[in-house]
Amino acid sequence: MTDYTVELNWLIKYFGRRLIFDGINFSFTSRNIYGISGPNGSGKSTLVKIIADLISPTKGKVIHKYGDKIIEPEDLHNYLGFVSPYLFLYDEFTAEENLSYSASIRGIKFNQERSDFLLSELKLFDRRKDLVRGYSSGMKQRLKFIFALLHEPQLIILDEPTSNLDNSGKEIVYKIIMEESKKNLVVIASNEESDIHLCTEIIELEKFKKQTNK
Amino acid sequence: MKAYSLFKKDWQSELRTRYAINALAMFILVTISVIMFSIGNEKITEYLTGGLLWVVIFFSAMSGLSRAFVSEEERGTTMTLHLMASPSTIFSGKLIFNLLLVFLMNFVITFLFSILFSSFIIKNIALFAIAFLFGNIGIAISSTIIAAIISKASSKGTLYPVLSFPILLPLILTLLELTKYSMDGNSINGSSVEIFVLICYDVVMGTASYLLFDFIWKE
Numbered sequence: 001m002t003d004y005t006v007e008l009n010w011l012i013k014y015f016g017r018r019l020i021f022d023g024i025n026f027s028f029t030s031r032n033i034y035g036i037s038g039p040n041g042s043g044k045s046t047l048v049k050i051i052a053d054l055i056s057p058t059k060g061k062v063i064h065k066y067g068d069k070i071i072e073p074e075d076l077h078n079y080l081g082f083v084s085p086y087l088f089l090y091d092e093f094t095a096e097e098n099l100s101y102s103a104s105i106r107g108i109k110f111n112q113e114r115s116d117f118l119l120s121e122l123k124l125f126d127r128r129k130d131l132v133r134g135y136s137s138g139m140k141q142r143l144k145f146i147f148a149l150l151h152e153p154q155l156i157i158l159d160e161p162t163s164n165l166d167n168s169g170k171e172i173v174y175k176i177i178m179e180e181s182k183k184n185l186v187v188i189a190s191n192e193e194s195d196i197h198l199c200t201e202i203i204e205l206e207k208f209k210k211q212t213n214k
Numbered sequence: 215m216k217a218y219s220l221f222k223k224d225w226q227s228e229l230r231t232r233y234a235i236n237a238l239a240m241f242i243l244v245t246i247s248v249i250m251f252s253i254g255n256e257k258i259t260e261y262l263t264g265g266l267l268w269v270v271i272f273f274s275a276m277s278g279l280s281r282a283f284v285s286e287e288e289r290g291t292t293m294t295l296h297l298m299a300s301p302s303t304i305f306s307g308k309l310i311f312n313l314l315l316v317f318l319m320n321f322v323i324t325f326l327f328s329i330l331f332s333s334f335i336i337k338n339i340a341l342f343a344i345a346f347l348f349g350n351i352g353i354a355i356s357s358t359i360i361a362a363i364i365s366k367a368s369s370k371g372t373l374y375p376v377l378s379f380p381i382l383l384p385l386i387l388t389l390l391e392l393t394k395y396s397m398d399g400n401s402i403n404g405s406s407v408e409i410f411v412l413i414c415y416d417v418v419m420g421t422a423s424y425l426l427f428d429f430i431w432k433e
Binding site: 054055056074075080082086088093102104106107 | 294
């Protein structure tokens with residue numbers, strides 16, 4: 001099985017003059033669940049966005065590798081599944097339309113079987129033909145998981161994965177995370193104790209910032 | 215193919231939300247009505263109607279074409295796009311969408327001009343068609359890249375026409391000249407310099423936009 005690795009090389013991020021974090025140096029590999037924790041404003045979401053190449057660090061770089069092959073930023077979306085509260089799907093489309101468009105825009109064939117499996121797993125199968133506009137926030141969060149997992153990515157980044165979910169939703173998500181971590185790399189940014197409890201290794205952002213600032 | 219899928223998604227979304235089509239249709243109707251009321255029974259020259267045609271086209275483009283990126287930004291789906299496609303796919307998909315909108319919009323405006331203004335007479339239709347074709351491509355390319363730039367700004371509405379004016383000015387001036395020639399019945403060979411300028415504009419804007427989009431797109 002080919003390993004997916006992410007190397008964070010001395011990442012520094014400023015917003016204006018405010019330092020968010022300084023000198024993060026870390027390496028993630030497949031078949032692990034990594035946690036990123038810290039108080040509000042410590043830069044958890046900023047760090048996962050940098051890892052997902054959604055924003056740039058002020059200094060330092062992130063290297064994605066699949067086996068020995070370095071993944072170029074313009075190809076990263078093929079290897080990445082991302083879930084966060086600030087990710088929005090298209091309200092004017094049904095769940096199934098959102099998924100089929102995402103597959104065709106990625107340039108892959110829409111896998112009806114996998115889509116139906118994930119919709120059933122996340123208890124959205126009966127509502128798959130309804131417009132996303134009519135979904136509750138918890139249902140939208142479940143749909144984001146399907147959107148993130150449909151193309152079978154090697155890197156799964158979850159920012160506050162259980163936000164808006166009820167207890168049964170959380171259980172399903174935890175089951176999926178455990179399942180995915182058997183073959184893929186999972187990174188979770190969260191403050192929820194139950195989310196962090198799943199992780200094999202944790203980056204404490206605040207502590208890390210204090211250590212490097214000394 | 216990926217760009218075409220993105221275009222299909224945008225077109226389907228547009229048909230359901232009428233985000234740009236309604237704005238464009240209302241703007242075209244209101245602007246042409248205002249021109250007709252202000253002219254009254256006055257007889258206006260051919261050249262003036264040609265000029266007015268491109269003025270209406272410019273401002274209509276400003277009212278609707280920014281939507282390609284602004285609607286994604288306003289709905290918060292920009293990140294969703296980031297996670298699905300490479301910047302080149304996104305630019306190409308949005309460009310195809312704007313090309314379709316520009317051609318639809320300009321066909322309607324030109325048709326309305328030809329039936330509402332008796333002095334709008336094109337003697338060399340082939341020359342006008344060439345100007346129309348390359349002009350529309352230029353407008354679509356420029357408005358797509360400017361829409362990407364302004365979508366991240368706070369004052370999108372005012373910034374779009376302000377930023378577009380200097381970029382579209384050489385195109386509009388060339389189009390005005392070619393419309394005048396086609397109204398005079400000049401030959402295509404006699405207007406080759408202006409046609410060449412138009413093609414060069416499209417090629418330069420297309421290449422520059424394609425190369426710059428990566429930097430504009432990433433936050």
